[in-house]
Amino acid sequence: MSSPKKVAIEILKFAGKDGAYKRKVSQFRNVISSKPDSKYLAEAGRYTVYISLACPWACRVLMYLNTKKLIKNFNPVTSTVDKDSIIDLAVVHWHMDDKGWRFPSAEDPCDAATADPNYGYRRIRELYFKSEPEYDGRFTVPVVWDKKSQTIVNNESSEIIRFLNTEFNHLIEDPVAKALDYYPEPLQPAIDELNELTYENINNAVYKSGFATAQEVYEKEVINLFKHLDIVESKLKSQNEKNEKYLLGNNLTESDIRLFTTIIRFDPCYVQHFKCNLGTIRHDYPYLHNWVREIYWNVPGVKETVNFDHIKFHYTKSHIAINPHGITPLGPIPHILPLEN
Numbered sequence: 178m179s180s181p182k183k184v185a186i187e188i189l190k191f192a193g194k195d196g197a198y199k200r201k202v203s204q205f206r207n208v209i210s211s212k213p214d215s216k217y218l219a220e221a222g223r224y225t226v227y228i229s230l231a232c233p234w235a236c237r238v239l240m241y242l243n244t245k246k247l248i249k250n251f252n253p254v255t256s257t258v259d260k261d262s263i264i265d266l267a268v269v270h271w272h273m274d275d276k277g278w279r280f281p282s283a284e285d286p287c288d289a290a291t292a293d294p295n296y297g298y299r300r301i302r303e304l305y306f307k308s309e310p311e312y313d314g315r316f317t318v319p320v321v322w323d324k325k326s327q328t329i330v331n332n333e334s335s336e337i338i339r340f341l342n343t344e345f346n347h348l349i350e351d352p353v354a355k356a357l358d359y360y361p362e363p364l365q366p367a368i369d370e371l372n373e374l375t376y377e378n379i380n381n382a383v384y385k386s387g388f389a390t391a392q393e394v395y396e397k398e399v400i401n402l403f404k405h406l407d408i409v410e411s412k413l414k415s416q417n418e419k420n421e422k423y424l425l426g427n428n429l430t431e432s433d434i435r436l437f438t439t440i441i442r443f444d445p446c447y448v449q450h451f452k453c454n455l456g457t458i459r460h461d462y463p464y465l466h467n468w469v470r471e472i473y474w475n476v477p478g479v480k481e482t483v484n485f486d487h488i489k490f491h492y493t494k495s496h497i498a499i500n501p502h503g504i505t506p507l508g509p510i511p512h513i514l515p516l517e518n
């Protein structure tokens with residue numbers, strides 16, 4: 178039998194033998210739909226979304242939930258939402274240990290985390306095993322849980338945000354939130370193309386740099402990452418010259434949201450923790466810096482979805498192979514600069 182220490186090291190080991198990090202494919206891939214005969218019908222009160230406020234993939238989903246008012250009156254201090262929200266929310270403790278994500282408890286409290294509202298479970302992994310007793314993948318967030326069939330519907334953020342964008346619209350009261358469409362038809366090819374570029378070369382590239390366990394793998398990844406930050410920077414510069422605020426015009430799209438959750442974590446976390454330090458957003462990327470602040474400070478419902486404590490504590494205190502003493506750096510101060518700076 179392997180010792181607990183060995184197991185801990187195994188689950189918190191992200192790179193393979195070649196020193197490179199390879200993200201596993203998500204295994205639950207069903208969709209929620211408003212079509213009357215669908216297995217997972219878009220109904221109010223039927224689904225719970227489980228997230229971590231540290232996780233950039235889960236926070237994409239939270240941005241959709243909050244800006245489209247699928248959760249009502251999200252309180253960023255407690256992570257509670259109104260009981261009559263269309264979708265329920267559960268938020269894990271920022272610390273991930275050898276058994277993965279867990280919920281807080283009286284002995285193990287955590288600001289802005291919640292209990293499991295459905296079963297009082299201690300861990301996210303229990304949801305995976307309830308859905309699929311033989312499950313052998315990673316226990317990731319986000320998770321969309323169906324209370325009716327007591328199963329995971331989907332654990333892939335890029336798919337979850339697509340059905341949140343359209344399928345619950347008939348239940349949303351607020352006309353502005355209802356009308357928000359982050360994947361409008363005329364822009365779909367451009368969004369898909371940009372997503373392709375940002376997913377592998379920015380969103381996932383910070384992990385590939387940070388989890389690398391071989392010098393040459395790290396160098397290749399970090400150079401590629403900064404090359405693609407340069408590409409996005411010039412794209413935003415030309416947008417700015419056309420008086421357009423976002424990546425694809427003056428309306429926020431899925432591409433902005435998918436990039437935002439990585440860029441907002443960049444200076445406070447990825448620069449030092451994942452060694453993505455060939456530059457910082459605030460000093461070296463003026464257009465990306467304006468763009469990230471514009472979204473953070475000016476788009477209603479976004480700021481509350483960013484919890485810098487969860488972000489910094491999670492990465493620096495959970496990844497024991499990268500940071501064995503779990504010391505969390507204090508800077509940068511502030512974590513995000515004001516817009517007018």
Ligand SMILES: N[C@@H](CCC(=O)N[C@@H](CS)C(=O)NCC(=O)O)C(=O)O
Nearest residue numbers: 232234315316317318319332333334
């Ligand atoms: N492809 C997934 C990735 C989600 C993911 O990797 N989440 C991380 C947190 S940032 C996680 O839960 N990791 C736990 C683990 O790998 O054990 C998505 O986009 O939804």
